Amino acid sequence: xxxxxxxxxxxxxxxxxxKIRSDIVALCSLLALVLTGVLTPSEALAGxxxxxxxxxxxxxxxxxxxxxxxxxxxxxxxxxxxxxxxxYKLFLLVMLVTAFIGTFLSNTGTVALLMPIVAxxxxxxxxxxxxxxxxxxxxxxxxGMMTLIGTPPTLIMHDTLLGAGFEGLQFFTTLPVGLIxxxxxxxxxxxxTKILDKKDKRDQVDGKTTVKSPEQLAxxxxxxxxxxxxxxxxxxxxxxxxLSNIDITKRYSLIISEIHVRSLSPLSxxxxxxxxxxxxxxxxxxxxxxxxxxxxxLRFVEENKLAFVDNEVDEDIERPKFKGKFKFDEIGMxxxxxxxxxxxxxxIVKDSQFRSNYNVNILSIQRKDHYIxxxxxxxxxxxxxxxxxxxxxxxxxRLSRLENEVVVIGQPQTEASKITLDHKAPYAAVVLTLMxxxxxxxxxxxxxAVLSAAVLMVLGGCFRTVRDAYRxxxxxxxxxxxxxxxxxxxxxxxGTSAFVTNGIVDLVGSYGPGAVLxxxxxxxxxxxxxxxxxxTAILFAPIALQAxxxxxxxxxxxxxxxxxxxxxxxxxxFATPPNAxxxxxxxxxxxxxxxxxxxxxxxxxxxxxxxxxxxxxx
Numbered sequence: 001x002x003x004x005x006x007x008x009x010x011x012x013x014x015x016x017x018x019k020i021r022s023d024i025v026a027l028c029s030l031l032a033l034v035l036t037g038v039l040t041p042s043e044a045l046a047g048x049x050x051x052x053x054x055x056x057x058x059x060x061x062x063x064x065x066x067x068x069x070x071x072x073x074x075x076x077x078x079x080x081x082x083x084x085x086x087x088y089k090l091f092l093l094v095m096l097v098t099a100f101i102g103t104f105l106s107n108t109g110t111v112a113l114l115m116p117i118v119a120x121x122x123x124x125x126x127x128x129x130x131x132x133x134x135x136x137x138x139x140x141x142x143x144g145m146m147t148l149i150g151t152p153p154t155l156i157m158h159d160t161l162l163g164a165g166f167e168g169l170q171f172f173t174t175l176p177v178g179l180i181x182x183x184x185x186x187x188x189x190x191x192x193t194k195i196l197d198k199k200d201k202r203d204q205v206d207g208k209t210t211v212k213s214p215e216q217l218a219x220x221x222x223x224x225x226x227x228x229x230x231x232x233x234x235x236x237x238x239x240x241x242x243l244s245n246i247d248i249t250k251r252y253s254l255i256i257s258e259i260h261v262r263s264l265s266p267l268s269x270x271x272x273x274x275x276x277x278x279x280x281x282x283x284x285x286x287x288x289x290x291x292x293x294x295x296x297x298l299r300f301v302e303e304n305k306l307a308f309v310d311n312e313v314d315e316d317i318e319r320p321k322f323k324g325k326f327k328f329d330e331i332g333m334x335x336x337x338x339x340x341x342x343x344x345x346x347x348i349v350k351d352s353q354f355r356s357n358y359n360v361n362i363l364s365i366q367r368k369d370h371y372i373x374x375x376x377x378x379x380x381x382x383x384x385x386x387x388x389x390x391x392x393x394x395x396x397x398r399l400s401r402l403e404n405e406v407v408v409i410g411q412p413q414t415e416a417s418k419i420t421l422d423h424k425a426p427y428a429a430v431v432l433t434l435m436x437x438x439x440x441x442x443x444x445x446x447x448x449a450v451l452s453a454a455v456l457m458v459l460g461g462c463f464r465t466v467r468d469a470y471r472x473x474x475x476x477x478x479x480x481x482x483x484x485x486x487x488x489x490x491x492x493x494x495g496t497s498a499f500v501t502n503g504i505v506d507l508v509g510s511y512g513p514g515a516v517l518x519x520x521x522x523x524x525x526x527x528x529x530x531x532x533x534x535x536t537a538i539l540f541a542p543i544a545l546q547a548x549x550x551x552x553x554x555x556x557x558x559x560x561x562x563x564x565x566x567x568x569x570x571x572x573x574f575a576t577p578p579n580a581x582x583x584x585x586x587x588x589x590x591x592x593x594x595x596x597x598x599x600x601x602x603x604x605x606x607x608x609x610x611x612x613x614x615x616x617x618x
Contacts, residue, residue: 001494003036008487008496008530022573022583022590023476026483038490047485051447052108052534056577057478058447058454059112062435064472065457067116069421069428075117087127091190094118094132095139099182102143107151108577110140112450113432119585130196133586134596135189137578141567142185146178147171153537153563160541160559164549174560176615181568181604188603192596196586217333221364221388226373227257228297228320229309232286236305244278252300253375254292257363257390261286275359275391291363293374332393333363334400335409338385342405350377358399360391393464424462431456477580480573487530492539502543513553513618517561518609520544524565525605528575533566540566553618561612568604570597 011029014020030047033039047053065071079097083090094114102110118136122129144151148158148171158169232239238246248254256276262285274280282288287309290297301308308320338344344352349362365372365379366386372379381387387406389396400408435453438444444452454469463469490496508519520540528536540562548555569575573583573593582588 001496001499003038004033004487004490004494004496007032007036007038008491011484011487012530021476023479023483026480030483030486033486033490038494039486043489043493044486046489047482050482050485051445052577053478053482053485055108055447055450056481056581057473058450059108059581060473060478061454061469062432062450062457063112063116064469065428065454065462066113066432067120068468068472069424069462071425071428071432074425079117079121083121083125085125087125087131088190090121090125090127091132091135092186094121094136095182095186095189098136098139099143099146099178102140103146103178107140107144108581110143111137111578111581113436114140115582115585128197130586130588130592131193133582134196134588134592135185135193137576137582138185138189138570138597138600139182140578141570141576142178142181144178145181145564145567146175148173151563151567152534153566154560156534156537156541157559157563160545161555164545164555166555169560174563177560177564177608177612180607180611181564184603184607185600188600189596192599195595196588196592217335217388221366221371221373223257223291223363223373223388226291226293228290228294230288230290230297230301230306231309232282232284232288233305233307234284236282236284238282238304238306239284240281242279242281243276246282248290248300249377252292252296254290254296254300255361255363255376257289257291257361259286259288275361277359291373332396333388333390334396335366336387336389336399337407337409338381338383338387339405339407340383342383344381344405345383346380348377349379349381352381354389354399358391358403359395360389360399362387363390364388421462421464424460427460428457428462431460474581474584476584480583481577481580484530491527513548513551513557514609514613516547516551517558517612520547520558521561521565521605521609524562525569525601528566528569529572530575533569533576536566536569537562554616557612557616557618560616561608564608564612565605568601568608570601572597 007029010032011025014025014028030044034041034044079093083093098110098114101113114136115133118132119129121127122132141151145154148154148169154169154174162168243256248256259274259276259280259282261272261274261283288306290300300306310320349365352362354360354362362376363373365376365381365388367382367384389399391399396408399406431453435449438449438452439446443449457463458466458469463472508515520543524536524540527539541559544558544562545555548558567576570579571594573579573588573590579593579597586592
């Protein structure tokens with residue numbers, strides 16, 4: 001017991017100190033319990049196979065798919081219309097929507113569903129994400145208190161009552177409790193989270209980036225001014241010809257940046273984007289994105305019986321005005337800098353082998369303040385030149401990793417993750433809906449429902465690569481939660497939990513059931529700061545039941561009080577899965593939870609100690 005208490009106190013102290021990452025602290029706690037002989041290696045590592053931990057990781061993938069497909073942005077746009085320009089209305093909307101969904105869905109699933117949407121809303125409304133994500137996590141726990149299925153502690157209390165021969169909790173037995181908590185949560189969280197708003201602004205200032213988006217690059221290099229969309233018509237002689245035979249670059253001094261090819265699959269979009277290669281064969285209805293001087297483009301169109309997609313003529317420049325846009329979901333753009341003493345210095349673009357080695361095209365060159373767009377293939381590159389290259393995001397990333405004589409500005413894979421796969425949004429919405437229904441109606445165990453949804457998102461193409469899906473998982477949160485679970489096992493195994501809780505009951509038992517209820521709830525609330533709410537509920541349920549029976553009073557206020565104390569732990573990031581899930585996205589540290597969550601947690605305790613005997617009389 002002594003070793004367990006020392007590890008518990010040391011773990012808490014390190015988390016409060018905040019100089020070491022929380023997941024590393026959790027792993028150190030795990031190792032200390034093994035090295036001191038409190039736990040076996042199997043017991044210490046059991047957290048990594050826990051269903052909740054697996055579910056948290058899979059929910060990150062589901063949430064990533066919601067963001068990557070643009071579904072989060074679509075939903076957030078509609079919600080933003082309700083909030084208008086008011087940050088408080090947005091906060092209120094997030095709290096109410098989260099609590100409502102959390103009433104019928106697990107708090108973990110609720111946060112996974114809403115986290116990407118709320119983050120998107122924060123960016124679009126210029127509101128601090130830190131000020132919304134933590135309240136969202138708290139609201140999901142509050143919503144869980146309104147029904148029997150919303151949070152594990154209420155189910156544990158239900159089973160405890162049935163096991164003791166009492167009538168179990170009904171579906172909405174705890175609804176009054178949840179409504180009271182929601183009202184006070186809405187009133188208190190907005191002023192309490194003001195400190196997070198200031199913190200978020202400092203992070204934004206420190207985190208400014210000079211990396212340009214693909215849209216900015218296309219604009220800066222003036223591609224739009226020299227870009228034309230051309231469609232291959234039925235009578236065109238180039239149908240069935242491959243690009244190497246046509247030799248557009250040599251004959252017309254043009255560059256085909258990309259081709260939109262009509263898809264033959266009824267399950268995909270009507271067009272798909274491909275990067276032109278020497279062996280690419282042109283077909284009817286293909287749309288070519290051509291870069292070059294208008295006179296050369298016009299000659300190419302007339303000689304090959306093609307047509308401009310954009311027929312409207314710009315009066316200022318007397319040529320078709322480009323109205324389309326690049327599709328950066330598959331084909332990306334990036335800036336590349338030629339280094340000093342590079343082998344590319346003084347080499348002509350067409351001899352650079354960028355195309356043959358890395359499958360990327362050089363579309364334009366920036367030399368000091370001058371942009372070279374015409375006849376790029378014949379330009380000699382110089383050290384310091386900025387090249388605008390185009391290719392698949394994977395090929396640009398490969399260029400960045402393998403070519404040591406150039407520098408690719410930014411991180412291609414990171415930039416690719418910012419481009420949404422909008423055509424996959426309906427599919428993601430269907431998978432998400434099925435996951436929610438499976439959890440609400442118990443068609444599948446929750447962890448299986450979530451894992452199935454995550455796999456379907458990957459197989460359905462909601463991510464560009466499987467590696468992108470893994471990148472969405474916040475491993476710090478996963479390791480933190482898994483690493484802290486052995487502490488609960490150690491406290492139960494060594495009798496530490498029973499020693500602490502029985503001592504509290506013995507201390508206040510002579511002051512009546514109200515005092516005992518207060519003592520049990522405070523002890524449960526304190527313990528939940530260091531172990532999971534589920535573990536706390538399991539430990540305290542029999543103690544609360546026995547305390548009520550020994551005083552010959554109703555066990556309902558005691559057991560519901562334990563459920564409230566276990567579920568309403570806001571002062572710790574690892575007490576509940578929702579708290580852990582928003583930790584990284586909101587850029588919170590342990591003390592942020594203490595500053596915001598502890599006052600709310602203490603207030604809720606006082607309110608519930610007074611309200612529970614009224615709602616559920618002794």
